Amino acid sequence: MSGFLEIRGLSARLAGTGQRLLRSVDISLPAGSVRGLVGESGAGKSMIGKAVLGVLPKAVEIVEGEILLDEQDLLKVPPAERRRLIGAKAALIPQDPLTALNPSRRIGPQITDRLVDILGWEKARAASRALEVLVEVSIPEPERVMRLYPHELSGGMRQRILIASAFAAEPKLIVADEPTTALDVTVQKQILKLISQLQARHGTALLFVTHDLGVVSKVCDTLSVLYAGKVVEDTTVQRFFAAPQHPYSQALLAATPRHTDPAASLQPVPQAVIDAAMAEVAADDAAWRPQGGAHG
Amino acid sequence: MLLLRLTLSRLLTTLITLVGVAVIVFVVIRVVPGNPIAMMLPPGASAADIDRLKALYGLDKSIAEQFLIWFGNVLHGDFGTSITTRQPVLSLVLDRLPATLELSIMALVIAVIIGVTLAILGTRLRGRKAEAGIDVANGIGLSVPDFLWGLALILLFGVIWPVFQISGRVSPRLELPFTSQFYLFESIVRLRFDLTADLLSHMFMPALALALPLAAIISQLLKQSLKETVNLDYSVLARTKGYSETRVILSEALPNSILPTLTLVGVQFTFLIGGTIIVERLFSYEGLGNMAIDAVINRDLPLIQGIVILFAILFTFVNLAVDMTYAFLNPKLRHA
Numbered sequence: 175m176s177g178f179l180e181i182r183g184l185s186a187r188l189a190g191t192g193q194r195l196l197r198s199v200d201i202s203l204p205a206g207s208v209r210g211l212v213g214e215s216g217a218g219k220s221m222i223g224k225a226v227l228g229v230l231p232k233a234v235e236i237v238e239g240e241i242l243l244d245e246q247d248l249l250k251v252p253p254a255e256r257r258r259l260i261g262a263k264a265a266l267i268p269q270d271p272l273t274a275l276n277p278s279r280r281i282g283p284q285i286t287d288r289l290v291d292i293l294g295w296e297k298a299r300a301a302s303r304a305l306e307v308l309v310e311v312s313i314p315e316p317e318r319v320m321r322l323y324p325h326e327l328s329g330g331m332r333q334r335i336l337i338a339s340a341f342a343a344e345p346k347l348i349v350a351d352e353p354t355t356a357l358d359v360t361v362q363k364q365i366l367k368l369i370s371q372l373q374a375r376h377g378t379a380l381l382f383v384t385h386d387l388g389v390v391s392k393v394c395d396t397l398s399v400l401y402a403g404k405v406v407e408d409t410t411v412q413r414f415f416a417a418p419q420h421p422y423s424q425a426l427l428a429a430t431p432r433h434t435d436p437a438a439s440l441q442p443v444p445q446a447v448i449d450a451a452m453a454e455v456a457a458d459d460a461a462w463r464p465q466g467g468a469h470g
Numbered sequence: 471m472l473l474l475r476l477t478l479s480r481l482l483t484t485l486i487t488l489v490g491v492a493v494i495v496f497v498v499i500r501v502v503p504g505n506p507i508a509m510m511l512p513p514g515a516s517a518a519d520i521d522r523l524k525a526l527y528g529l530d531k532s533i534a535e536q537f538l539i540w541f542g543n544v545l546h547g548d549f550g551t552s553i554t555t556r557q558p559v560l561s562l563v564l565d566r567l568p569a570t571l572e573l574s575i576m577a578l579v580i581a582v583i584i585g586v587t588l589a590i591l592g593t594r595l596r597g598r599k600a601e602a603g604i605d606v607a608n609g610i611g612l613s614v615p616d617f618l619w620g621l622a623l624i625l626l627f628g629v630i631w632p633v634f635q636i637s638g639r640v641s642p643r644l645e646l647p648f649t650s651q652f653y654l655f656e657s658i659v660r661l662r663f664d665l666t667a668d669l670l671s672h673m674f675m676p677a678l679a680l681a682l683p684l685a686a687i688i689s690q691l692l693k694q695s696l697k698e699t700v701n702l703d704y705s706v707l708a709r710t711k712g713y714s715e716t717r718v719i720l721s722e723a724l725p726n727s728i729l730p731t732l733t734l735v736g737v738q739f740t741f742l743i744g745g746t747i748i749v750e751r752l753f754s755y756e757g758l759g760n761m762a763i764d765a766v767i768n769r770d771l772p773l774i775q776g777i778v779i780l781f782a783i784l785f786t787f788v789n790l791a792v793d794m795t796y797a798f799l800n801p802k803l804r805h806a
């Protein structure tokens with residue numbers, strides 16, 4: 175079965191030092207399903223999201239692999255076409271709503287711009303679609319909000335707007351990069367529920383980057399555990415929580431406090447597990463021979 | 471509301487500044503060596519003659535007394551009489567002001583066009599050789615002062631490839647139908663584009679000489695700011711929507727980078743106006759700056775005072791205008 179998003183053997187490295195950031199990553203995401211991307215800070219979760227959306231930092235180069243979006247290899251199409259393809263079929267829900275909206279532009283155009291400029295919709299149709307999605311994310315007085323500037327809205331409201339903006343063009347894939355970490359704890363739950371609802375209603379495939387295994391258990395169908403840019407476990411959420419296979423996954427799960435027992439303290443990942451995972455990655459590096467040159 | 475409060479407080483500080491400038495100028499030009507009376511009388515004039523003339527111009531009184539008299543008159547709109555031309559200072563100065571304003575604004579427009587274009591280009595081509603080229607151009611623009619640009623331009627466009635006028639404001643043989651001193655503006659309004667062309671041909675080199683250092687500053691500051699802004703989250707988000715790099719620079723980054731650049735450009739624009747003094751002289755352009763040099767050479771104290779006060783008013787006005795524009799362009803202040 176081929177997913178709407180298929181990442182195959184994707185390797186990336188830093189242009190200057192040659193340090194490997196992604197190690198033959200394979201990720202398959204069928205249409206309408208949700209995959210969690212977990213791993214410690216610096217594991218490369220965001221890097222995968224950025225690669226899919228074509229916004230890798232200049233310093234990062236893709237060495238090999240394929241990113242198939244709707245059966246087209248993004249790394250093989252010319253840049254201008256790739257941008258349009260991604261803009262039409264995928265969208266991002268960013269991490270920090272305070273910095274992801276342009277402070278000098280009104281809300282309305284920041285939702286409708288993609289519809290008008292990239293998808294060629296008429297302005298009136300784009301505006302009514304924007305109102306529609308703003309209602310869907312429970313923004314009060316959407317007509318008024320469209321005329322406001324970002325600084326006139328709270329963080330929670332802004333994240334709702336960014337979610338609305340992501341769903342506005344009915345993309346088949348949404349990448350959500352820790353969409354709740356920048357928010358108040360009280361708002362986090364609402365936003366999570368909102369994303370989950372919209373995803374189910376629209377049948378969007380969702381790549382959900384997070385630290386939080388609790389979130390994964392609520393939102394995701396499948397899960398990729400990342401360590402140092404390598405997928406160490408690719409499994410369903412059910413199987414992961416029942417019996418994680420990889421030692422690193424087991425340690426990660428053990429490190430997560432159960433919601434039933436809030437008093438339980440966070441267990442650090444044991445050093446032995448980290449050493450083992452490092453050794454595995456090192457062995458992998460030793461065996462790795464890049465094929466051909468860098469793509470796009 | 472905020473805008474109003476800002477304006478009022480700025481007007482007050484402006485007034486205080488102007489009085490301060492008036493005092494300093496008044497004292498300084500009377501303390502530095504050089505005697506206006508000596509310049510007016512033939513050699514060998516009697517001491518009695520000198521005293522009579524001194525009394526006529528009020529130069530026999532103490533500096534404090536002179537200042538109070540002058541300041542009282544100024545409050546009534548009387549800036550005194552030029553010693554050399556024996557005409558009212560106010561009308562002399564106001565007659566020349568439009569020429570300098572037109573030149574400065576033209577220079578500002580050129581600087582903004584060149585600076586913004588280079589900044590956008592440099593940002594679009596960041597990390598490539600072309601960006602390094604723009605950096606070098608900025609470096610040269612910053613390190614060569616306006617009057618040296620003037621000399622270089624005279625050599626280039628006046629001597630080697632003589633396509634522009636190198637002297638004056640307008641060709642003397644032309645009949646001028648103008649009723650104001652805003653020649654360029656009037657020539658456009660009256661649709662006399664033949665005159666516009668002649669005026670521009672005269673204005674081009676001094677304006678460009680004044681513009682180049684400012685263009686380099688704008689280019690450097692704006693590019694630096696743009697390069698930061700294109701990596702911010704909202705710019706990245708715009709890229710995921712399908713926008714091209716150029717579009718991201720123009721519609722996401724530029725509106726946010728213009729604001730911090732604007733304040734500095736305001737300050738630099740006052741330097742540009744100061745630069746007209748030498749550059750107008752260089753191109754024999756009949757503006758305030760050129761007049762200022764004549765006034766200093768002739769020790770024409772009332773005229774010097776008048777010109778300096780006018781320049782000071784001009785500077786504070788520019789700063790005020792920049793602050794207002796900033797407040798107006800900034801959504802956060804506009805809605806406060």
Ligand SMILES: Nc1ncnc2c1ncn2[C@@H]1O[C@H](COP(=O)(O)OP(=O)(O)OP(=O)(O)O)[C@@H](O)[C@H]1O
Pocket residue numbers: 188195213214215216217218219220221222231233234
């Ligand atoms: N702009 C960049 N230039 C160079 N290296 C980078 C850049 N951004 C990230 N990296 C490196 O790439 C690696 C993966 O980073 P990434 O942002 O994907 O981590 P992450 O898993 O999302 O972590 P976090 O949970 O902290 O967001 C890290 O080692 C990081 O240092």
Ligand SMILES: [Mg+2]
Pocket residue numbers: 219220221351
């Ligand atoms: Mg991240």
